Amino acid sequence: MIETPVVDFKDYGLNVDAENSPTDAQLKELAEDVYKALTGVGFMYIKNHGISADLFKRIENIGREFFSLPQEEKMKCSFTEGKKYGYSGVATQMLGGNRDVKEFFDYEYWLPARWPKNVNGFEEVYKEMFREFTTLFRRVLEVMALSINQERTFFTKLHNTYTKRTRTKMRLLNYPNMPEDFTKTESQIRLGEHTDWGTVTLIAQDSVGGLQGKTRSGEWIDVTPKDGCLLVVIGQLVQRWTSDKLQANPHRVMKLPSEAEDMKAGKNSRFSMTYFGQPDCEAMIGSVGDSKYEPINANDHIEQRLAESYGY
């Protein structure tokens, strides 16, 4: 059975500071491992990424506390105009023809936020995690650039997260017990098949399971939760940028294990977290080498995808 490859980031994880930056040889070896994973199965786990277990615990705690609030409390963090950030309830987003049974909280660095008032430390922990993810994301992009024989800053020079407007987003997700009044379709799953829209997504999930990824050879495999590992998924913009050398990975969340057959209310909800990395809004994403794709503007691209998936 095919499994998600695990790449060891110990030489370039967040525990490695500037003074101990990796040698060229270490980076080359890491880039080779990344290339093997991303052109083999197509997506990868990374371990020893250096984001502390303590921070993951803290964000999971505030996330679970938030999602357990009464619906009217959560709705105070929602934006009716555009539904692009803040809180969104079950069935607001449609992916791959599936009305998703998930609720989520979104934060974009360059957009106003509506933080929950009744969850202690929510904003601080969220922002701390965002900063950690951003640093790690940049390192992953650098190694990916080396893996396809480009200069190290090939992707990152168009990712100026803190100084130029970007649509980079961090999301907390909860897949709650199946609501009694939810009208299921025959092929109903929790999160429909899709590829992510940006450059690279980092995903952390709890131990419940249900996430699947489609391999480069077209087979669906379970992305079994692995302690201390983060999933790295390539998005549509990297696929365009590299003329399909690196490809966006279809993924989905199936019925939760506790509701396997009939999707009646399960006993356990599922909690996950995503960092959707995006380039600068102004960036024109072209492609390498044979220029398979016309250059597109990064912000136009995400606006179009948002419109399709929320139906507005």
Ligand SMILES: O=C(O)CCC(=O)C(=O)O
């Ligand atoms: O919940 C997950 O594990 C994955 C979520 C996801 O793929 C997405 O929100 O794009």
Ligand SMILES: [Fe+2]
């Ligand atoms: Fe996704």
